[in-house]
Amino acid sequence: MRALIAAATGLAVALALVLTITAIGAPPGETSPEPLLTTVPKHP
Amino acid sequence: MRRKAGLVLLAFAVFCAAMSPLLRWYAFPRLAKIPPSQYQEAVLEAKNPTLIDYGTMKAKKVPKVTIVQTLKGNVEASEKIEKSADRDVVVWDALSYVQDSEGKMVSKIPERYIFDAHSQEPVHATGEMVDGDPVKRQGIEFKWPFLTEKRDYEYFDAQARVTRPIHYKGTQNFRGVDVYYFEQTIPWTKVPFPKTMPVKGITPESLAKTGTTRWYTTVRKFWVDPTTGAPVYGEEIQKNELRGGTLLGGRDKVTVFAGHVKMREDYIKHTVDLVKSQRVLVLLLTSYLPWGFLILGALLLALSLWLEARSRGPGAPAPAADNDPEPEPVNA
Numbered sequence: 001m002r003a004l005i006a007a008a009t010g011l012a013v014a015l016a017l018v019l020t021i022t023a024i025g026a027p028p029g030e031t032s033p034e035p036l037l038t039t040v041p042k043h044p
Numbered sequence: 045m046r047r048k049a050g051l052v053l054l055a056f057a058v059f060c061a062a063m064s065p066l067l068r069w070y071a072f073p074r075l076a077k078i079p080p081s082q083y084q085e086a087v088l089e090a091k092n093p094t095l096i097d098y099g100t101m102k103a104k105k106v107p108k109v110t111i112v113q114t115l116k117g118n119v120e121a122s123e124k125i126e127k128s129a130d131r132d133v134v135v136w137d138a139l140s141y142v143q144d145s146e147g148k149m150v151s152k153i154p155e156r157y158i159f160d161a162h163s164q165e166p167v168h169a170t171g172e173m174v175d176g177d178p179v180k181r182q183g184i185e186f187k188w189p190f191l192t193e194k195r196d197y198e199y200f201d202a203q204a205r206v207t208r209p210i211h212y213k214g215t216q217n218f219r220g221v222d223v224y225y226f227e228q229t230i231p232w233t234k235v236p237f238p239k240t241m242p243v244k245g246i247t248p249e250s251l252a253k254t255g256t257t258r259w260y261t262t263v264r265k266f267w268v269d270p271t272t273g274a275p276v277y278g279e280e281i282q283k284n285e286l287r288g289g290t291l292l293g294g295r296d297k298v299t300v301f302a303g304h305v306k307m308r309e310d311y312i313k314h315t316v317d318l319v320k321s322q323r324v325l326v327l328l329l330t331s332y333l334p335w336g337f338l339i340l341g342a343l344l345l346a347l348s349l350w351l352e353a354r355s356r357g358p359g360a361p362a363p364a365a366d367n368d369p370e371p372e373p374v375n376a
Contacts, residue, residue, distance in 0.1 A: 002051055006058070007054060008058075009058075010057065014066060029079055029080065031116070038149070
């Protein structure tokens with residue numbers, strides 16, 4: 001019984017962690033202030 | 045104590061074993077996406093191409109033509125579309141600016157490309173356009189999906205506004221990266237004149253009145269990192285012609301542009317370095333972490349079982365419950 005509880009705890013923590021990470025995701029950021037280029041840049 | 049340690053190890057083993065498939069098949073498809081705020085530029089050059097002189101309407105060899113391609117993620121526009129599309133959307137405002145060796149503008153074609161941030165499938169929304177003309181793209185453009193497959197894809201050609209297959213032609217090693225080589229041929233196709241012409245007074249409308257039409261063919265080559273789906277290098281063998289009408293003074297056709305366009309060396313290096321760093325992030329979720337967790341889970345499970353076996357073996361201390369002192373017999 002105690003082994004079952006230990007396994008269920010491990011599974012629950014894994015599920016909670018992955019669900020949280022995917023729910024948070026990455027921030028969208030902001031539109032770059034850089035313009036669309038009409039000159040040739042010297043370097044990247 | 046040994047049994048307690050075994051149970052803790054078992055919990056960690058199950059945690060690791062569960063993390064492996066969860067990361068690969070649940071987290072990866074949701075986390076791997078193109079950021080909506082991406083800004084990227086690329087410079088391509090055609091050495092000794094043929095270019096039309098609109099003053100004389102004659103084609104001539106020039107030392108160089110440079111194409112500056114900028115992609116700029118429009119976060120506000122993507123958030124607006126996401127509300128109705130109900131999925132992660134990326135809006136790229138792009139500009140292909142072409143100039144000759146003297147720095148004069150040859151053409152500039154703006155585009156708005158809207159696509160699913162995860163799959164790179166096109167999303168149709170107001171504002172999707174090429175050079176001001178509304179379009180409904182099919183297939184991919186600029187970037188392949190994550191975990192690119194060894195197969196043909198449908199690729200949108202912005203000049204001709206058509207979608208045609210881009211064929212997988214094999215795997216190659218490009219500067220230390222194993223890449224998939226794709227090639228697309230667009231046969232001679234009648235295409236619209238660019239909205240912005242290099243000579244003042246000449247407009248697409250005035251050209252159309254002369255009966256002259258513009259034709260285009262290209263062989264498009266991409267070397268794509270299959271992990272990120274990002275092209276690390278690109279080339280194009282392109283030809284543009286004006287045909288018929290009164291503009292050509294009796295000639296059947298005049299070359300507008302003919303050249304072999306290649307990415308500039310410093311941008312190749314920059315792109316390869318960028319892709320190399322990005323592919324590690326994708327590999328973390330698709331390979332390194334899932335396999336690492338699986339192996340660690342198996343090791344922890346083995347260790348947990350070993351501890352359990354030892355705790356039950358001969359010579360092992362009796363379980364805590366058995367250590368309770370036996371009740372003393374009561375003597376009358």
